[in-house]
Amino acid sequence: MLGRYPDIAGTGLHLEKGLEKIGHYKELPFVKDGDSELMHQPIDFLGINVYNGHEVSATGHIKKKPGxxxxxLGWPVTPGVxxxxxxxxxxxxxxxxYIFEDGLACNDIISLDGKVHDSNRIDFLTRYLTDLEKAYKTGVPILGYFHWSFxxxxxxxxGYDPRFGLVFVDYETQQRIPKDSAYWYSDLIRQSCN
Structure with a gap:
C-alpha cells in the first residue's frame, strides 16, 4: 500500500531491514530490488476483514476482564474496532x-420450535454496525459491508463446528433454516434503504 513494509512496532525499522537481520530463515519472504515498486500500484479501495481488535495503552495490551x-471460537467481542x-x-x-468480512461464530442449534434463535449474533451485529456507523459519520468513506457468512x-x-451464517445448514440433509438474525438483518437493510 505504501510501497514499503510497515514500521515494526514503532521502532522506525522497516521489515526490509529486519529481513536482512533474520534472512537466514527460509520461510520469510525475500524482497528483491524493485519488488516494492512493482507491488506499489494505485488501487481504488481497501478491503478489510474485521472480526475483533485488541485494545492497547501506552504500556501495552489491555487485558480483557474475566467473563x-x-x-x-473464543475470539473477543470488540465492537470498537x-x-x-x-x-x-x-x-x-x-x-x-469495504468491509469484506465481519461476523461471529456461534453454537447455533435448531430449537424445539424448529427455529434457530441466535440473539447473540443480533446483539453482536447491532454493536459492530453501530460502531461502523460512527466511523462513517466522521467522514470515512465506507463503500460496503459484507456479513460473513450468508x-x-x-x-x-x-471445520463445520463453528456456525457463522445467517442461515442454518443441516449438513446431513442440506436443509436451510433462516436464523432470527437473517430476518433481523433483512429488516435492517430494508429500513436503511428507505
Whole structure:
C-alpha cells in the first residue's frame, strides 16, 4: 500500500531491514530490488476483514476482564474496532473502504420450535454496525459491508463446528433454516434503504 513494509512496532525499522537481520530463515519472504515498486500500484479501495481488535495503552495490551464476551471460537467481542480500527486504516491509507468480512461464530442449534434463535449474533451485529456507523459519520468513506457468512459452511479454522451464517445448514440433509438474525438483518437493510 505504501510501497514499503510497515514500521515494526514503532521502532522506525522497516521489515526490509529486519529481513536482512533474520534472512537466514527460509520461510520469510525475500524482497528483491524493485519488488516494492512493482507491488506499489494505485488501487481504488481497501478491503478489510474485521472480526475483533485488541485494545492497547501506552504500556501495552489491555487485558480483557474475566467473563468478557467471546465468540464460539473464543475470539473477543470488540465492537470498537469498527470505529477506531476503520478510522485508523482510512487515516493511514486514505482510500475508501469495504468491509469484506465481519461476523461471529456461534453454537447455533435448531430449537424445539424448529427455529434457530441466535440473539447473540443480533446483539453482536447491532454493536459492530453501530460502531461502523460512527466511523462513517466522521467522514470515512465506507463503500460496503459484507456479513460473513450468508450460510453456515466449512471454516478453514475449525471445520463445520463453528456456525457463522445467517442461515442454518443441516449438513446431513442440506436443509436451510433462516436464523432470527437473517430476518433481523433483512429488516435492517430494508429500513436503511428507505
Amino acid at each position: 468478557s464476551p467471546r465468540t464460539a 469498527m470505529n477506531y480500527g476503520i478510522r485508523y486504516m482510512y487515516e493511514r491509507y486514505n482510500l475508501p473502504i 450460510t453456515d459452511n466449512f471454516e478453514w479454522h475449525s
